[in-house]
Amino acid sequence: MPEINIRDALQMGHHEALENDPDVLIMGEDIGAYGGAYSVTAGLLDEFGPERVRDTPISEAAFVGAGIGAAVGGLKPIVEYMNLNFALLAFDQMINIGASLRYMSGGQVSVPIVYRAPTGGGIQLAATHSRSYENWLAAIPGMKVVAPSTPADALGLLRSSLLDPDPVLMVEHVLMYQQKGFVPDEHFIVPIGLADIKRPGSDLTIVSYHHAMVTAMEVADKLAARDVSAEVIDLRTLRPLDMPTVITSVKKTNRVLLLEENLKTGGIMGEIAAQIQENAFDFLDGPVVRVGAEDVPHPYNRGLEQSMIPSADKAIAAVSAAYGI
Amino acid sequence: MQAEAIDISFKTELLSLYQQMYLIREFEERSGEMYTRGHIRGFLHLYSGQEAIAVGAISTLEDRDYVVTHYRDHGHALARGMDPKHAMAELFGKATGSSKGKGGSMHLFQASRNFYGGHAIVAGHLPLAAGLALAARYKNTGGVALVFLGDGSVNEGEFHETMNLAAVWNLPLVFLLENNLYGMGTAVGRAHARGGDFDMAGAPYGIACAVVDGMDVLAVREVARAAIEKTRAGNGPAYIEAKTFRFRGHSLADPVNYRSHEEEMEWRKKDPISLLGDRLLQQDLTTELELLEIRETQDDVVREAIRFAEESPEPTEDELFTDIYA
Ligand SMILES: Cc1ncc(C[n+]2csc(CCOP(=O)(O)OP(=O)(O)O)c2C)c(N)n1
Ligand SMILES: [Mg+2]
Numbered sequence: 001m002p003e004i005n006i007r008d009a010l011q012m013g014h015h016e017a018l019e020n021d022p023d024v025l026i027m028g029e030d031i032g033a034y035g036g037a038y039s040v041t042a043g044l045l046d047e048f049g050p051e052r053v054r055d056t057p058i059s060e061a062a063f064v065g066a067g068i069g070a071a072v073g074g075l076k077p078i079v080e081y082m083n084l085n086f087a088l089l090a091f092d093q094m095i096n097i098g099a100s101l102r103y104m105s106g107g108q109v110s111v112p113i114v115y116r117a118p119t120g121g122g123i124q125l126a127a128t129h130s131r132s133y134e135n136w137l138a139a140i141p142g143m144k145v146v147a148p149s150t151p152a153d154a155l156g157l158l159r160s161s162l163l164d165p166d167p168v169l170m171v172e173h174v175l176m177y178q179q180k181g182f183v184p185d186e187h188f189i190v191p192i193g194l195a196d197i198k199r200p201g202s203d204l205t206i207v208s209y210h211h212a213m214v215t216a217m218e219v220a221d222k223l224a225a226r227d228v229s230a231e232v233i234d235l236r237t238l239r240p241l242d243m244p245t246v247i248t249s250v251k252k253t254n255r256v257l258l259l260e261e262n263l264k265t266g267g268i269m270g271e272i273a274a275q276i277q278e279n280a281f282d283f284l285d286g287p288v289v290r291v292g293a294e295d296v297p298h299p300y301n302r303g304l305e306q307s308m309i310p311s312a313d314k315a316i317a318a319v320s321a322a323y324g325i
Numbered sequence: 326m327q328a329e330a331i332d333i334s335f336k337t338e339l340l341s342l343y344q345q346m347y348l349i350r351e352f353e354e355r356s357g358e359m360y361t362r363g364h365i366r367g368f369l370h371l372y373s374g375q376e377a378i379a380v381g382a383i384s385t386l387e388d389r390d391y392v393v394t395h396y397r398d399h400g401h402a403l404a405r406g407m408d409p410k411h412a413m414a415e416l417f418g419k420a421t422g423s424s425k426g427k428g429g430s431m432h433l434f435q436a437s438r439n440f441y442g443g444h445a446i447v448a449g450h451l452p453l454a455a456g457l458a459l460a461a462r463y464k465n466t467g468g469v470a471l472v473f474l475g476d477g478s479v480n481e482g483e484f485h486e487t488m489n490l491a492a493v494w495n496l497p498l499v500f501l502l503e504n505n506l507y508g509m510g511t512a513v514g515r516a517h518a519r520g521g522d523f524d525m526a527g528a529p530y531g532i533a534c535a536v537v538d539g540m541d542v543l544a545v546r547e548v549a550r551a552a553i554e555k556t557r558a559g560n561g562p563a564y565i566e567a568k569t570f571r572f573r574g575h576s577l578a579d580p581v582n583y584r585s586h587e588e589e590m591e592w593r594k595k596d597p598i599s600l601l602g603d604r605l606l607q608q609d610l611t612t613e614l615e616l617l618e619i620r621e622t623q624d625d626v627v628r629e630a631i632r633f634a635e636e637s638p639e640p641t642e643d644e645l646f647t648d649i650y651a
Contacts, residue, residue: 033511058481089482300430301418
């Protein structure tokens with residue numbers, strides 16, 4: 001298969017799911033006739049019809065909750081949010097119902113639903129449209145959260161999410177839909193809960209995910225020019241976290257940079273930093289380095305927004321300050 | 326003598342409505358160009374076609390009244406008296422913008438004029454308006470709150486919750502629904518149980534309902550005036566549906582392939598600005614020349630606003646950290 005982008009990979013994944021399983025249906029705002037805010041579902045309404053590709057009213061709590069109900073009733077819904085920021089209207093459904101039913105029912109009830117949502121800043125949509133709440137949902141037992149940064153991971157994780165008996169949220173960074181990469185021709189899946197070493201190295205571990213992976217690779221390139229060999233781990237799944245991959249790498253490199261685009265306070269990297277010091281404290285040459293977005297609402301102005309989001313240079317400066325490299 | 330004075334002030338008022346609607350149209354169309362040229366980014370939602378609603382309704386308000394709207398907000402901001410320079414500079418993300426470049430097109434605010442946004446989460450602004458109405462009544466200011474909303478917001482829970490709360494608390498709140506027949510790419514009939522009939526949307530809550538031709542600024546003004554007077558007098562919330570059409574796409578990123586060119590052309594025949602202009606001409610209240618002068622003056626105002634925005638400085642980096650807390 002030639003290189004394709006993340007949008008195309010997701011579109012393929014939806015197409016194949018609709019084709020292979022009559023219980024799969026897709027719902028969301030403007031996903032049908034309009035083709036989706038980011039065109040992920042383009043063309044699907046024409047091919048599969050309105051019973052299976054369902055445009056919804058602007059009623060997040062209702063259609064997300066109905067998706068959960070449909071999943072309990074034996075269907076396999078994929079519910080698209082136009083943007084993860086709008087999921088706030090349906091957090092009650094996702095958390096108090098979707099993520100809790102199995103436990104509250106003592107294991108009687110399954111909720112095999114897939115939520116998908118564009119997220120992330122960087123395109124000047126200001127405070128209400130740019131935040132990333134995947135870390136909040138990754139704090140909820142009963143949820144699974146995946147965040148692909150390549151087309152192959154997007155397709156492989158979508159397939160795994162559809163096979164999963166529990167609610168899975170896939171977040172898609174708005175700046176990455178055009179990101180290209182190779183996708184294997186033969187059938188494959190990417191298991192939920194498995195991180196990926198996107199670049200092996202020996203002197204520093206960089207842990208990242210989503211669009212911050214682009215920055216992480218840039219950091220690794222720039223450090224390579226200084227003869228520092230960085231190992232870059234793409235988490236890919238935020239819950240459950242693949243800590244063994246992270247800990248093994250940190251024990252090898254003795255240094256770690258945790259890099260995310262999400263707000264630093266309360267970000268997923270705070271949790272990972274804590275687990276590293278619990279499990280690999282004696283292996284560290286210095287403090288865990290954590291770089292995230294500035295703790296402010298997203299500004300509209302381009303320059304301000306860019307200085308809010310962490311850059312490779314800022315991350316390198318933090319690494320140098322901590323480890324003298 | 327007195328009759329003549331009334332006539333003149335009436336005429337001035339009508340020309341002012343014309344002037345405000347034309348200002349908004351010109352502001353919107355030039356903003357669209359500035360977006361295409363990359364001066365404005367993010368999402369840009371134009372109000373072209375709907376001018377009669379903001380202008381007609383806001384013209385009946387007093388200074389002490391509150392105005393709240395959604396993200397298609399330039400028209401409401403300008404009608405409430407925001408300086409076009411500050412609005413345009415905000416669209417450009419400049420330090421001189423109404424929110425210092427931090428909010429952008431979807432989040433215009435001018436607290437000094439009781440204009441409380443500019444909100445980009447569909448229906449998220451409705452409870453805020455109810456709270457402002459509560460504050461006005463609690464403090465006995467005599468003020469009311471006027472909240473504009475899109476047809477899409479009727480499908481959110483916040484719409485129904487706010488209607489109910491406003492009715493239960495008898496708040497001085499007027500809901501003005503701008504039914505432009507589409508919520509993004511979805512025709513109202515495809516998303517609403519009553520097929521996009523919003524005329525009685527307040528009825529389940531015992532809220533008085535009115536319907537008005539949203540292309541006719543004078544009709545909007547009359548209906549809005551009646552609703553506002555009624556709510557100001559302590560009779561509780563009111564609801565108005567204004568029937569209208571957005572001449573442009575949902576945002577500048579919208580290819581508009583969900584509705585026909587013919588539909589747009591039919592609505593453009595009812596252009597609210599020409600409608601008022603023609604009526605004033607027919608009644609000999611103005612001349613072609615006078616209208617032309619108004620338009621040319623407003624063209625200059627918008628040109629000046631763009632120049633101001635272009636020449637204004639970017640916010641300094643420390644602005645990233647200001648305005649989060651007092
Ligand atoms: C809670 C929420 N869901 C979805 C969106 C995305 N969205 C923005 S505008 C819009 C359509 C709203 O249509 P309408 O209320 O009719 O207002 P109009 O744009 O026609 O003025 C949608 C779906 C949003 N901003 N907030
Ligand atoms: Mg609408």
